[in-house]
Amino acid sequence: MFDSLSDRLGGVFDKLRGRGALKEQDVRDAMREVRIALLEADVALPVVRRFIDQVTEKAVGQSVLRSVTPGQQVVKIVNDALVEMLGGDVTPELDLNAAPPVVIMMVGLQGSGKTTSTAKIAKLLKDKQGKKAMMASLDVNRPAAQEQLKVLGEQVGVATLPIIPGQQPTEIATRALQAAKLQAIDVLLLDTAGRLHVDQQLMDEMKAVAQISNPRETLLVVDSLTGQDAVNVAQSFSGQVDLTGVVLTRMDGDARGGAALSMRAVTGKPIKFAGTGEKADAIEVFHPSRVANRILGMGDIVSMVEKAAEAVKVEDAEALAKRMEQGKFDMNDLRMQLKQMQNMGGLGMLAGMMPGMKKAKAAMAASNMDDKVLVRMDAIIGSMTPKERANPALLNAKRKIRVAKGSGTQVQDINKLIKMYQEMSKAMKQIKKMGGLKGLAAMFGKGGLDAAMPGLGGQGLGPGAGGLPGLGGGGAPDLSKFLKK
Known part of the structure; x- marks a missing residue:
């Protein structure tokens, strides 16, 4: 809903962050653009005036302009003013403190x-x-x-x-x-x-x-x-x-x-x-x-965690953890992960909640990557026999043709999914070699991410950053190379 406004404000603040020092005129110019963005977003005129006056008064203060990061200080002031405009720090709750009903x-x-x-x-x-x-x-x-x-x-x-x-x-x-x-x-x-x-x-x-x-x-x-x-x-x-x-x-x-x-x-x-x-x-x-x-x-990490808690059943998470401890990971596990992503609102919803993911979300839209990707992947796995899901190595050329016909996809799509699965399976085996999840946590404590998995930490967490292959470096399937239809 706020995508257009978010993009406009993001462009304004990118200019401010890119400068080492700010003058009062810089702030006023930025506020003029913010005013236009709010009016274009159909915000009531009296509300816009009050908002701009409040932000400008605080943002042109010497404590902001002379701070080490004036651009970030202005963004914080705007954020605080937005929170106040929307209702303040306190989340409104229903008043149910009365005799029932x-x-x-x-x-x-x-x-x-x-x-x-x-x-x-x-x-x-x-x-x-x-x-x-x-x-x-x-x-x-x-x-x-x-x-x-x-x-x-x-x-x-x-x-x-x-x-x-x-x-x-x-x-x-x-x-x-x-x-x-x-x-x-x-x-x-x-x-x-x-x-x-x-x-x-x-x-x-x-x-x-x-x-x-x-x-x-x-x-x-x-x-x-x-x-x-x-x-x-x-x-x-x-x-x-x-x-x-x-x-x-x-x-x-x-x-x-x-x-x-x-x-x-x-x-x-x-x-x-x-x-x-x-x-x-x-x-x-x-x-x-x-x-x-x-x-x-x-971003909105708190809401994303809450959605994850609702979407992921405790028993499913515990079962997957035990399989990871044993280095096991099959197509049934991958399918469960994909369904959980769908239950959390899909790729677009998750990307919108991640800090700094606006550009990534736009890139996904430009490459026609949407929640249909998850549906197609689920259809492919669903077209496999129980034995094939438990042991994808059984998928020879003839079986792949059958699965492709059953799921309405191409053999190349089957190969991409198998490759992603193989890379994730390798990651699970790496975790087992390091003593399972407990051993991995212990290694994090001693030397951080680099000590636990050389090549994963310190090199960025984007796809192809030297992290776990196929996981996008961050623990979730890298779908950017899959089914761009």
Whole structure:
């Protein structure tokens, strides 16, 4: 979502970093370019003015201009200002400290993703916090709205209030509260009706529901692709309903990012969640500092580690560790690694979270390297027999032709995958020779990376840097030479 803005800001700061000393005019020129970049990203004008004034005031100070690395100091000031614009260092959380059932009321315009977001948040509360949740649809205007929530509830494993035709929103809210109390529900999510535009009837209906249910949280769902109109909608709602937070949907889209950057500053309400896709688990808690780091190309290692923890099962990791200890590694292990990469969001998502990987991500796009590469590799392995996956040495010319036909690829693609597998297998045997993972860790402690694997450390971690062949020097398969179709 922030790719365009990130590229523009990256170009501005590259100029600053390349200079040993900065003058006040250098900073002001850079801030002028930052202002243009923010306006082009559809950030609200008052927010841009406030942001530029705040950054310029701090950046032209003598403590910055006379520092050893003035360019980096300016980047840090911009980063801090971005974090503040997005909501500050504190990650906003749902306030669930009340007697159950705690009510969360979802509000917003029709088509903003309100019903889907309701199911996503319910799943998040159930899976991450162990809460017993229930959902109820109060939308009696949109055809099949209640049925949609029921289907989503079945998909995410969250109970929904049974549908009684003809009931009005206030009656449904009353019945939902009674059912939640009887079933010892921790959190009750009310999906209210929306309109195509803000009108008084919509506001009156929400106020009536709020008076009955007394929600602990009232979350406004807005579509980030609508740009500044999303900010206008948020202002309209916050003026009449006691909002506690915002949910931005379609943050994975190609919007310019202005809605996200303007929302907190204009409404004063924190962004609590960000929808990142269509799947039921494609929603994230909004971390201002992490988003700011991504915008400035600093990566988001914390989110990547969290995604890895979710994608990698403990038993699978332990099983692979034992096989590595024994120097074993077959196509089944490689396939499991590829699936974990897909579960973490694919190549593009991972590249976007790595510090300084903007150029690498662009290079991947230019060479048509996308997540289809992982799918094709999985298809190739899936076309092998169990014996071939366990022992790839069985793959002679005749077998390769059969596998290529079965996976819809070429024999050359099979050869590339086998070569990558062989190089990774050699790496596993090297680890075994050094005493397994424990021995490797001990060697790191004595002499660092160079002592553990000569040629890997100190020579860069990019592909072809003298590290472990096929691992891109860093422990993950080097896919840059594979299947550029």
